[in-house]
Amino acid sequence: MLAKLDIRLLLGLWLATGGLVALIRWRRRTDGVGLVLTYLVMLAMNFWLPTMLYLLPWYWGVFDRVLVEIGFLESLYAVIGFAVGTLLLWPLLRPHVLLRSEEDAPVSHEPGGSDPRLPRLLMALGLVSYFVVTPLGARVPTLSALVGVLPNLLLVGIGLTCWQAWREGKPQAVVGWLLVAAIWPLITVGTSGFLGAGIAFFVTLLAFVFQFLGLRFRLIILTLVFLYLGLTVYVTYMQARTDIRSVVWSEEISLAERADAVVTGARGFEWFNPLDEDHLYWIDIRLNQGYLVGAAHYRIAAGYSRYALGDTLWDAFVMLVPRVIWQDKPLEVGGSQRVTAYTGIPFYGSTSVGMSQVLEFYVNFGAVGVVVGFSLLGCLLALLDEGAARHLWRGDWYRFILWYFPALSLLRPDNDLFVLIAGWVASIVAIILVNKSAEVM
Numbered sequence: 001m002l003a004k005l006d007i008r009l010l011l012g013l014w015l016a017t018g019g020l021v022a023l024i025r026w027r028r029r030t031d032g033v034g035l036v037l038t039y040l041v042m043l044a045m046n047f048w049l050p051t052m053l054y055l056l057p058w059y060w061g062v063f064d065r066v067l068v069e070i071g072f073l074e075s076l077y078a079v080i081g082f083a084v085g086t087l088l089l090w091p092l093l094r095p096h097v098l099l100r101s102e103e104d105a106p107v108s109h110e111p112g113g114s115d116p117r118l119p120r121l122l123m124a125l126g127l128v129s130y131f132v133v134t135p136l137g138a139r140v141p142t143l144s145a146l147v148g149v150l151p152n153l154l155l156v157g158i159g160l161t162c163w164q165a166w167r168e169g170k171p172q173a174v175v176g177w178l179l180v181a182a183i184w185p186l187i188t189v190g191t192s193g194f195l196g197a198g199i200a201f202f203v204t205l206l207a208f209v210f211q212f213l214g215l216r217f218r219l220i221i222l223t224l225v226f227l228y229l230g231l232t233v234y235v236t237y238m239q240a241r242t243d244i245r246s247v248v249w250s251e252e253i254s255l256a257e258r259a260d261a262v263v264t265g266a267r268g269f270e271w272f273n274p275l276d277e278d279h280l281y282w283i284d285i286r287l288n289q290g291y292l293v294g295a296a297h298y299r300i301a302a303g304y305s306r307y308a309l310g311d312t313l314w315d316a317f318v319m320l321v322p323r324v325i326w327q328d329k330p331l332e333v334g335g336s337q338r339v340t341a342y343t344g345i346p347f348y349g350s351t352s353v354g355m356s357q358v359l360e361f362y363v364n365f366g367a368v369g370v371v372v373g374f375s376l377l378g379c380l381l382a383l384l385d386e387g388a389a390r391h392l393w394r395g396d397w398y399r400f401i402l403w404y405f406p407a408l409s410l411l412r413p414d415n416d417l418f419v420l421i422a423g424w425v426a427s428i429v430a431i432i433l434v435n436k437s438a439e440v441m
Contacts, residue, residue: 007069008055014048014076021083025385029214030393033400034207035385035407036086036378040079041203043413046356047075050288053280060277062284067294071358074293074370078358081371085378090386097383118397119160125434126154131191149427152408153434154184155201156401159208163392166212174209181205185233193245195237199230204411211389231272231283238282240268289356289414295343296363305342308364312338312355316418338416354415381410405431 018040025036051072054061061068129150136147158181165173185198206226210219237244273279299305336353340346342363347353361373388403409423 007051007072010069010073010076011048011052011055014072014079015044017076017079017083018044018048021079021086024087026211026214029212031389032211032382032385033388033392033404034204034209034211035381035388035404035411037207037211038204038411039381039413040082041207042200042411043075043079043082046287046289046414047072047078047358050284051290053284056274056280058275058277059280059284062281063288063291064294067298068288068290069294070297071290071293071295074297074362074367075290075358077367077370078361078374081374082378084371085375085380086382089375089379090382093379093383094386115397116164119157119164122153122157122160122401122434124157126151126157129153146426146430149405149409149423149430150434152405152427155205155408156405159205160397162205162209163212166209178205178209189237189244190248193241193248195234195241199234200412202230204408212392228272231279232270235272235279235282236269238286239270239278289358292339292343292345292353292356293359293362295345296359299342299344300363300366304344305363307366308342310364312360313364313417315416316421318418354412354419355417356414357417357420358413360417377410381407384410401431401434402428 022037022040025032051068053059054065054068129147133147133150158177162174162177165171165177181202184201185195188198188201189195206223210223213219270276270279296305300307336347338355339353339359342355342359357373357377358370361369365372384403384407388400388407391397391400391403406424406427409427410420412420
């Protein structure tokens, strides 16, 4: 039935459903720390935004419009399932999951509430992990997964610093830290050649801060401003990406030369123009996940492929086995073989394309799998969101981190499920070790 509806109506329904979830979560300030909001924003970037471009009469489009619309329809099922999980399934399960003693405990309104040294310690650990530990640990099997999540400590540290400043009545300090964090995407470009991780970092931090600030008109305006600035940085980066990566990925290039490559790329700065077809092209070619879902839908319907019936979901359990124990484990992070196998689309060179959760749930069990999978995913994120928020508002930073830090690995809807699950488990192990170390200090 939905497939016969006008794409404009489907886009509106998608936005209304996602907006309803975001609005309810945003209004309930003490029920979340921005996890649900972040996931919705990232999902919209990969499905809603690229599909909307195909309605513009001046944009010719990169991909087959029919396949894009088919893939978008599956993402609509996904956001409906996500709404069911967060707004219906989670409230039904809440009384049986969260301890009643925690649910009835009073919320703390005192500033402080934990060791003020902790945010600074987390930021220091995050920076050291990103620039030193992760590059070295990435060469060691099993250890690479553990150290790969440690840079997220920087995000947690800045988030807690903003929280503390707000509780102490220093909104200008919150804005200052947000401006500092806005530099991080440029750092990820200069060190790794990738902008996506830096954008995800900033979006997650914004969602965290906006969650406890509550629903305000000025924040909505600020969100639109950040969205426009983000699109401006993105199109500027995409036009200089090849040149930047040729420098950054060279092992013989110094840090100063890498910084110079980023500065050179920034000289081609262009304000995002929705009337510029080149700008729209860069959004479409890189962010459009709907086309991949549509291609998989076509291949299965035409009989060229079969439903995986849980095979890719099983990979998530296989990935949890350390490579030290299973040296010949068939799964590798990166590449595009899994996506090519189900879409028939080849990717050349070192291109790495993740299997989005919409694509993964669809190739396993069709549209039903998408709805059920996203219902469970929405319920899980709502649980982690509310659990972290309860400890944050009560001043228990250590338990807040135990809930929040691992959940950060689940906020990439464009990545393989086995990568997300492996990152979540690795984050749990890593943060337990960090918490123990912090308690000793």
